[in-house]
Amino acid sequence: MRIGSMAEKRSFKCKPFTVSNFVVLVLSLFPKISSSQSYNYGDALSKSLLYFEAQRSGRLPYNQRVGWRHHSGLTDGLDQGVDLVGGYYDAGDNVKFGLPMAFTMTMLSWGVIQFRDQIADGGELRHALEAIKWGIDYFIKAHTHPNVLWAQVGDGDTDHLCWQRPEDMTTSRRAYKLDEENPGSEVAAETAAAMAAAAIVFRTTNPHYSHLLLEHAQQLFEFGDKYRGKYDETIEGAKGYYTSVSGYKDELLWAALWLYKATDNSTYLNYAIQNANAFGGITWAISEFSWDVKFAGLQLMASLLPMEGKNEQQRQILQQYRSKAEHYLCACLNKNNSTNVQRTPGGLLYTRQWNNMQYVSTAVFSLTVYSDHLQSTNQMLNCHKDSVGPTEILSFVRSQVDYILGSNPVGVSYMVGYGAVYPKKVHHRGASMDPYRDSKVFVGCTQGYDSWYGRQDPNPNVLVGALVGGPDSKDGFTDRRGNFVQTEACTYNTAPLVGVFAKFNALEKSNSSSLVSSI
Template sequence: MTSFVFWCTLLVVGVKAANNAAGGFDYGNAVDKSFLFFEAQRSGRLPFNQRVKWRADSGLRDGFPQGVDLVGGYYDAGDHVKFGLPMAFSVTMLSWGAIDFRQEIVGLKQMGHTLDAIKWGTDYFIKAHPHPNILWGQVAAWLFRATKDVYYLKYVAENAASMGGTGWAAREFSWDNKYAGVQILLSKADYMLGKNPKSVSYVVGYGQTYPVHVHHRGASIASVSVLHSSVGCLQGYDTWYRRPKANPNVIHGALVGGPTKNDNFSDDRTNFEQTEPTISASAPLVGLLSKLQSVTAGNSGPHPKVAPAPSPKSDIPVEFLHSITDTWTVGRTSYYRHKVIIRNVSQKPITDLKLRFENFSGSIWGLSPTQDKNTYALPQWLKVLKPGSECSFVYIQGGPQAEFWVQSYH
């Protein structure tokens, strides 16, 4: 099981050897987006600090017919099924990254999100084992690491083959086998983020060009807060599955299946082999990318680090509902039409609302520029945003979406 650490160690060696020639990817930004993907995959009643606003509560009666509370956990991939084994693997990889790359994750100010992501999975597993003080599983290797008792190490050594640790699938990196991970070097991480023949980032929301027809049920159907009605399974398939337009919801941080061995990639929602993301593919990236960011800090390249936006106040009276309504390509750059709904979720009318933008380089409609740079206000004809009411604006730009937050209001 230490081969995951060895895998990342090899990656770090590769980074140090090629640091001067590296592309300068902002691995820290990719880490943050990975956690957004885990939030988008949550099942159950969502917490108050949920950042992916187009998601809502789901699966609130899981297990009830059998008399067991199985609400919570993660959906495995784009088709929204809770599979125990991939979920356990994903939580294990997140935990492993937090243990071995604690300093790097803390340095990125992502330990809180890391622990939240782990706890969301472990809370579910605790409920999935309803008998007190009983937890069956192949945990001897972890017990040795925690207790230093050689009994557990001996148990692993004598039973590794029967537990699937050796002897099969040695060429695949999976929840049963980590050996193939040592074959992955720095180039593979950069490849995923856009250093490939297609110049496509296979992590959604990262870089200038990324998949927009992701095979993901929640991302490919407009939110209930936008449609104001739910979409059934048949309606979702008939109306949304083969829809040629980009997904209305951007599922940030999702690592899709990726290209063929010949670097060919088809951004097609029905091509699930290439466009479907999974939590088991994204989980190992957290520790890995955190380490890569720590050893390449200061190497800006074409993906410079962006200062984080100020933390919003907890009493902000509006929420933003973001969607991509169209996309097209000019040369090697993909452009996106973004629509953002601003909704007053407070009990009081709002006036003089001003929004601060970062990473914005396109054109905008529905907001008025102010004298302050990168700051926009509601249009002059909209004096008051009443409780429960909403307005919208549209902007077009290439690459990732802009970042914005409430700067002031009355």
């Protein structure tokens, strides 16, 4: 939790010259987006969505595909007289942290908004919608009053003293509430953003649900804005796990832009314009994007807004947002004169030691979205060093995606369950112990550490689709359960990749079909 190789050489000696072989030959010579070997992005897309089912809390549905998981957290909120059953565990522990959960739902929703057709073409739209709805339904429960939001269930300190399957939890399930006297603007605003984004996702398929989500989103935004305060000062137990380093101003701008996108109500746009300078939206030049630091994400959103119908002040501010967004994108591409994102010797973007992959996934998502924008508007990304077109951007994105899937110095896929070699000892309580369905024998708090945590054997259950923290700055990786810096996976690692996998799957299919049709 928390805080490319050489192109494959193919030999066609002694093979009959068939149409299929000719297509393979042409594909091997065709100038692709990248020189990396080709991966099955459709399989990666499917696995990425399967991961969210492994992270479910609550009463699991009849169509649950991850069979080693079972019902858990069925009394969440009971002591406080509220139903908080459901939602997601953020990583390898059993706490439901509201801020990263909401960010996960925002990014999943954004992926569906941006790449809905490609996700549908990959046969995964139903699973994507189910993954979003599972989290959003929980937020509806947690928002019990316009100015009340239950922001966390469980305690990180006591939870980390135990190594138990979620089905066996004996740790505190205390729920933590935000209200007028105990504010938490980051969580209120991020949850508003998630519900506004989900409202867009369900607008055509479930309009009543979409309308309900907008009502919640608007109330939560008003609550977070009117009663301002850092959530980790109200919920002190969140510090050390999900400390809000950036404060809440980025979340308020982020939520305002999502509400504007969902409602087309100029009030929300004006909020983002009028507070752009005071809240840091057009003053912070950022080189990372995460569950905590939203500036790059909101700057990207603002830069995608059309200029038509905007007054002079709005156009000027939106242009400044765009300038900051492009600083972030150019930093990822190593095209700034200074303040570029570091890379490992193997070429992976590297921001910091702990769970570095979260920054990689948000970067590749942002670059893919902006590449589409440049393509549709016939523009270039103007960086300090030079201008970059959408094809070059996608080539770099693919290098990062392929690194994740196995094109890296140690030859391991950092997406669990994908490819032949992937982390087998993921830092994850449920995955590391006999599945509940096969062994309903209760596992106690310290018993889990004694009997399971220190084992040298691979996890009994494969946490398919999880994106682990990944390698260090020198591309080194140690697959050990206790190496949580590298082997723990988080929901917000995988969420941004769903749309990216769908995009590349569609590109691969398009390239293949166009080549076949030209023969």
